[in-house]
Amino acid sequence: GPKVLQIPSHQIIDMGQMVTLNCDPVSNHLYFYWYKQILGQQMEFLVNFYNGKVMEKSKLFKDQFSVERPDGSYFTLKIQPTALEDSAVYFCASRETGDTEVFFGKGTRLTVV
């Protein structure tokens, strides 16, 4: 079936440094999402993105977070600077239209030390 690819699968970074998480959504999908999951807990919505713009962001989407998808390339989540509490698995997701299935990538495990 359709796959959302996330690169890298693991990332370890020093607190205060910048990190960029990359997502390659399903090719014909138009809506993109980032979710944060701390081990064993629920998937928490961060942001959704459509037509080059952020549509909605949660309070977890701090000022240090930003997203973009330049010219149809990777959909990225950038955290600058990182904090210890940013350690989590970040899942990218995409969907074709507003009411179709949402497909999730395998996640990037971010560890901030």
Add this chain to the structure above:
Amino acid sequence: GEQVEQLPSILRVQERSSASINCTYENSASNYFPWYKQEPGENPKLIIDIRSNMERKQIQGLIVLLDKKAKRFSLHITDTQPADSAMYFCAASLNTDKVVFGTGTRLQVSP
């Protein structure tokens, strides 16, 4: 914003019995309710979904029920197997809005 409550958080059943997970949502306009299964270290995978124009949907041993008046929906797994052991998340969505997940249910099916 939308909140989705999910219970129970942990569910232990014997193999071949049934398991039920219940969710409630706040936004009466929500119209799409997917259920995801997540195994350790894996991404969530859609197992069944229901739209607001239906009250019941079944795919093999999975049944979802939707009560729009009560803003409640549920997943029933009949004839559980150890391979059904995983985290299960309900979710609610309105059109192009974000998909809001419940807090998850850890299902443990023992042989």
